[in-house]
Amino acid sequence: MQLTIRGKQIDVGDALRTHVSGALTEVANKYFNDPIEANVVFSREGHMFKCDVVIHVGKRILLQANAEANEPYPSFDGAAEKIGKRLRRYKRRLRDHHLNGADGVSPTTAQYNVIESRDDLDDEAGEHADGAPVIIADMTTQVETLAVSDAVMRLDLGNLSALMFRNPAHGGLNMIYRRPDGNIGWVDPAVAGKSH
Known part of the structure; x- marks a missing residue:
């Protein structure tokens, strides 16, 4: 597994890197033969440490979790525990994920935008001259064919x-x-279309 560990405005020492590497390898290998990659980011917000963990475990299967604590080790342990719980909950379906959605339908590419929030802005700020909202990010994503239960699993994971x-x-x-x-x-x- 390709593992990236970094800190935002904090130094991630060798001991923390070793702890993260060992724990993530243990959790991921318990359910998958060869996870693809993992990214762990530590940051500090005030007196709290935040840890964001993202693991790419298979074809379009992404696990994400985060946790906060007074120290970096417990923040990572909390995020890793959340990932472990989700993996236990869905372990059977994850092992067979290649069978789910095996209808041969390719995902559809869709565009999505991130629009600037107006909560902290003046009434006139955050709009173009024509009144349209300000788009601050423009990206694409895959819209996959999934059973509802598989979609809920992906949302959770x-x-x-x-x-x-x-x-x-x-x-x-x-x-x-x-x-x-x-x-x-x-x-x-x-369903709404059928009832009319």
């Missing part, structure tokens, strides 16, 4: 707030999202 996917049951686009109460919402326009 990636610690995402929302995920768009193509539903193999009807070929239409669906979206799942994490609600403020912690539950997951599911938007399926095809």
